[in-house]
Amino acid sequence: MSRSAFWALSVAILRGFVRDRAAVFFAVVFPLMFLVLFGGLLGNQDQGKVDLVQVGAVPLVEDLPDDARAAFDDTFEVTTSNDLAAALEKVRKGDADVAIEQRGDRLVAHYTQTDQVGAAITQGTLRAFVDGANVAASGRPPTYVFDPRRVEDDSLTTIQFVTPGLLGWAVAMSAAFGAAATLQGWRQSKLLRRLQLAPVGTGTIVAARVAVTLVVALGQLAIFLGLGAAAFGLRLTGSWWMAVPLIVVGTLCFMAIGLLAGALAKTTEGAVNLANFLVLPMAFLSGSFFPLDGAPAWLRHLSEVLPLKHLNTGMLDVMVRGEGPGAAVVPLLILAGFAVVVTLLAARLFRWETT
Amino acid sequence: MAAIEARDLTKRYDELTAVDGVSLEIGDGEFVGVLGPNGAGKTTLLEMFEGLRRPDGGEVRVLGEPVWPRNPRLQPRIGVQLQASSFFERLTAREQIHTFARLYGVGTGPADGWLERVGLADKADTRVEDLSGGQAQRLSIACALVHDPELVFLDEPTAALDPQARRNLWDLLSSINDSGRTVVLTTHYMDEAEHLCDRVAVMDHGRILEVGTPAALVRGLDAPARITVAPGALSPERAAAIPGVTETRDDGDQTVLVTRDPAGVIAVLAAGERLDGLTVQTATLEDVFLALTGREYRA
Numbered sequence: 001m002s003r004s005a006f007w008a009l010s011v012a013i014l015r016g017f018v019r020d021r022a023a024v025f026f027a028v029v030f031p032l033m034f035l036v037l038f039g040g041l042l043g044n045q046d047q048g049k050v051d052l053v054q055v056g057a058v059p060l061v062e063d064l065p066d067d068a069r070a071a072f073d074d075t076f077e078v079t080t081s082n083d084l085a086a087a088l089e090k091v092r093k094g095d096a097d098v099a100i101e102q103r104g105d106r107l108v109a110h111y112t113q114t115d116q117v118g119a120a121i122t123q124g125t126l127r128a129f130v131d132g133a134n135v136a137a138s139g140r141p142p143t144y145v146f147d148p149r150r151v152e153d154d155s156l157t158t159i160q161f162v163t164p165g166l167l168g169w170a171v172a173m174s175a176a177f178g179a180a181a182t183l184q185g186w187r188q189s190k191l192l193r194r195l196q197l198a199p200v201g202t203g204t205i206v207a208a209r210v211a212v213t214l215v216v217a218l219g220q221l222a223i224f225l226g227l228g229a230a231a232f233g234l235r236l237t238g239s240w241w242m243a244v245p246l247i248v249v250g251t252l253c254f255m256a257i258g259l260l261a262g263a264l265a266k267t268t269e270g271a272v273n274l275a276n277f278l279v280l281p282m283a284f285l286s287g288s289f290f291p292l293d294g295a296p297a298w299l300r301h302l303s304e305v306l307p308l309k310h311l312n313t314g315m316l317d318v319m320v321r322g323e324g325p326g327a328a329v330v331p332l333l334i335l336a337g338f339a340v341v342v343t344l345l346a347a348r349l350f351r352w353e354t355t
Numbered sequence: 356m357a358a359i360e361a362r363d364l365t366k367r368y369d370e371l372t373a374v375d376g377v378s379l380e381i382g383d384g385e386f387v388g389v390l391g392p393n394g395a396g397k398t399t400l401l402e403m404f405e406g407l408r409r410p411d412g413g414e415v416r417v418l419g420e421p422v423w424p425r426n427p428r429l430q431p432r433i434g435v436q437l438q439a440s441s442f443f444e445r446l447t448a449r450e451q452i453h454t455f456a457r458l459y460g461v462g463t464g465p466a467d468g469w470l471e472r473v474g475l476a477d478k479a480d481t482r483v484e485d486l487s488g489g490q491a492q493r494l495s496i497a498c499a500l501v502h503d504p505e506l507v508f509l510d511e512p513t514a515a516l517d518p519q520a521r522r523n524l525w526d527l528l529s530s531i532n533d534s535g536r537t538v539v540l541t542t543h544y545m546d547e548a549e550h551l552c553d554r555v556a557v558m559d560h561g562r563i564l565e566v567g568t569p570a571a572l573v574r575g576l577d578a579p580a581r582i583t584v585a586p587g588a589l590s591p592e593r594a595a596a597i598p599g600v601t602e603t604r605d606d607g608d609q610t611v612l613v614t615r616d617p618a619g620v621i622a623v624l625a626a627g628e629r630l631d632g633l634t635v636q637t638a639t640l641e642d643v644f645l646a647l648t649g650r651e652y653r654a
Contacts, residue, residue: 008457019445
């Protein structure tokens with residue numbers, strides 16, 4: 001393989017990519033838009049505070065000890081009012097979630113049933129405070145203590161879960177489109193024939209195309225991790241670097257899928273559409289956009305035959321779940337197997353010319 | 356040594372025999388045109404010469420080497436211009452020709468020289484998508500020549516160009532043959548073949564019908580000349596009386612005399628001072644072509 005020819009081809013392909021605004025948009029900007037969407041907008045999934053209107057004096061709340069009062073303020077955004085009718089009207093209109101008043105020893109909560117989950121949380125929380133006040137009033141120390149603990153690491157916010165999946169989708173998309181569009185475009189323009197007439201082996205052409213796609217994929221990785229860490233508080237776990245071999249093998253696998261699309265389709269548009277048809281549903285079924293934990297069992301079984309699912313799972317394990325490098329081995333083998341089988345299939349179907 | 360020696364070359368696609376037993380020898384330094392209507396088999400013949408297609412029968416040697424299977428000794432010695440659009444996307448003219456130069460392992464200096472020579476120095480930073488048809492053709496030819504090949508194939512290099520762009524390209528094409536390079540060109544423009552080629556091969560239905568210099572082919576047709584003069588310069592009766600005139604016609608705005616002895620007839624006209632609006636039309640390569648390939652419409 002001639003190094004000069006390899007570099008010349010790689011530079012030509014990379015320039016062609018960088019100058020193709022649509023390709024750059026779909027490879028980098030488009031997936032980042034989803035990252036911003038999921039990471040930025042859905043990232044803050046803590047329940048907002050419950051809007052509570054305190055009508056008149058409510059000694060039960062006002063006399064809470066300091067730590068209990070702090071917990072109360074964490075849950076409720078308290079405004080005070082002396083007009084019960086006005087407070088009820090606010091609740092009815094949805095401007096407030098609950099209005100409370102104290103009648104003697106009785107804490108009366110006026111709530112709305114429009115948000116059933118919110119209503120249940122509000123009732124449960126207020127009842128807990130009343131129970132706490134009852135215990136305090138009895139003068140005896142509580143027998144039982146409630147100690148809630150989250151299973152996940154503190155750092156497991158939404159961004160941790162969406163970044164690997166979106167990155168997997170981005171890499172799959174640009175590898176498949178790049179391979180499909182190059183194969184068809186070069187065949188249509190007869191550039192493939194022209195290269196056949198130059199002293200350049202098929203191996204050199206393939207190597208240059210693969211090298212450029214890998215550079216683009218690793219660029220996507222760097223941009224995703226950089227932006228995720230800088231803007232959305234992404235924190236990587238120990239063996240995140242195993243994402244690099246996962247992305248390399250995943251890129252090869254999706255290039256093979258793109259080649260297959262390019263070999264099957266008759267036009268460049270057809271090839272790109274076919275690649276899209278293969279990759280986009282796969283992204284949904286592989287948990288790129290939302291986790292599959294809540295999906296029906298048959299769908300989760302189906303996802304096991306999709307290469308993107310294994311790329312996503314592998315990256316999730318090593319990048320954010322804190323698993324060791326070994327967690328990437330099985331996904332790597334599965335992706336490599338897909339790459340080999342699909343490449344062989346594409347090579348069988350490949351024709352130098354469209355006619 | 357012959358640049359190309361083809362013997363009995365045959366290529367079949369399913370039912371269709373695209374090239375049917377073609378034998379052709381092209382000498383070193385010759386400029387040869389392959390003429391034929393659409394679908395005559397010109398491109399398939401060239402592709403077998405270039406080593407892109409495997410002949411079903413016969414044999415071809417190019418520059419003394421066999422071309423099939425893909426012969427790595429041959430590629431640096433031949434240059435091929437396939438089509439204006441076979442470029443890398445979104446590269447400028449200079450990046451394009453530099454890429455081809457590196458593929459052939461030659462320096463970028465000669466590449467810039469070629470850009471200059473085909474008149475694209477001021478378009479060097481223009482992307483190929485923004486070049487005009489003529490500019491793209493010239494770039495395509497420059498890319499085919501960047502490694503200084505001994506033998507050049509040009510497949511319809513002036514197709515879809517306006518007359519100005521075609522004439523400009525002719526000058527370039529005849530200059531690349533001046534340095535002793537062998538050039539093989541396909542075209543369906545007869546004037547182009549007449550102007551550029553040392554020899555032409557007329558091809559139809561996969562066979563070569565005639566090979567020869569344009570002048571010899573025209574002579575071989577033995578067609579009469581048509582002399583026209585301005586109306587009223589000569590009455591039809593007097594015209595018919597001139598020795599050697601076999602047929603006369605009065606079109607209203609001109610009088611036409613058909614003869615196989617144009618020199619004698621013109622001498623008579625000159626003696627009578629009846630040369631007003633005189634034109635002489637002899638047979639052209641186009642007449643040869645139509646006589647050989649017929650007039651029926653081709654897709």
